[in-house]
Amino acid sequence: MSLESKRQPIIVRKVIRKGGHHGGAWKIAYADFATAMMAFFLLLWILNATDDPQRAAIASYFQDPTLFEPGSPVLTVPAGEGTGNAPSIIDFGGGFAIQPEGMTPAQLQALARQLDAAxxxxxxxxxxxxxxxxxxxxxxxxxxxxxxVPEGLRIQIIDRENRPMFDLGSARLLPHAAAILGEIGAMIETVPNPTAITGHTDARPYTSPDYTNWELSSDRANAARRALIDGGMAESQVGRIVGLGSSAPLEPDDPKAPVNRRISIVVMSLDAAEAAFENETLEIGTE
Structure with a gap:
């Protein structure tokens, strides 16, 4: 047998990798990195530009923003300080009368907005x-x-023709919808922002005159609230529960479309929350 006949054939296998540098996973990782770096540099700036009392006040604000709602003795400041005459979410005065040296009240408020947006x-x-x-x-x-949206970060869970969230005409969540809301509740729990939960129905009339789409949408919003809390969202984060019936369809041209049946969860920005709570305070005061 010749030497050439003893040689083994060489087999070349080509491995084709899917995705590679064309995949989109790196974009999410890069966005997370950029957000973390921005937060890190803002933290360094805070540490350098504030004294111990200011840092303690800022820390208290982000641990419990309700302490900084309008009318709180911690934040009541004289007219003319900050922006406008109304109390500001991080205008220090009133209760413990901090006089910032490194940052003005307007700068602290701008910083709070930047951190909240991040x-x-x-x-x-x-x-x-x-x-x-x-x-x-x-x-x-x-x-x-x-x-x-202008009010903050909105999460909507909508119905599909063959995959509703609730039993027909009922506020009882189906298991898959409860699981979705549980996952979302666990994520919302990581931020201190209040949430507004809104229930929507389609325009199909409810059969009972004593129980309409208004009651149904409100009950569904409350069912969503319970599922979010079961998932980990703090009950104190619930800022507002609203049932809008069929008055705000997602598809105005088709008011009976399944997508109009939905739950909307808005993680409110601190500016939006302050404005909402301030308006409610004013309404109570004028009654």
Whole structure:
């Protein structure tokens, strides 16, 4: 047998890797990194520009923003300080009369807004990543809408023709909808911002004259609240529960469309929360 006949054939296998540098996972990782770096540099700036009492006040604010609601003795400041004559969310005065040396009240308020925006953006990225990758949420991508609205970060869970969230005409959550809300509640728990939960129905009339779409949407919003809390969201984070019936359809041209049946959860920005609570305080005071 010749030497050439003893040679083994050389087999070349080509491995084709899917995705590679064209995948989108790196974008989420980079966005998380950029958000973390921005928060880190803001932290360094705070440490350098404030004294111990100011840092303690800022820490208290982010641990419990309710201490800084309008009318709180901690934040009542004389007219003319800060922006406008109304109390500001981080205008120090009143109760312990801190006089910032490194930062003005307006600068502290601007800093709070920047940190709040960074926090909500990080939550949005985490939610979007979970919707794409989470075993619990990925199957329901088409039913989950996440966007930024003037009031804050909005998460909507909508019905599909063959996949409703509730039993027909009922406020009883189906198991998959309860699981979705539980996952979302665990993520909302990571931020201190209050939430506004709104229930919506389609325009199909309810059969009972004593129980209409207004009652149904309110009961469904409350059912969503319970599921969010079961998932980990603090009960103190619930700022508002609203039932809008069929008055605000997602598809105005088709008011009976399934997508109009939905739960909307808004993680409120601190500015929006302050304005909402301030308006409620004013309404109570004028009655």
């Amino acid at each position: 926090r909500l953006e990080a939550l949005r990225l985490s939610l979007q990543e979970a919707i794409d990758d989470s075993a619990a949420l990925a199957p329901y991508q088409e039913q989950l809408l996440v966007d930024v």
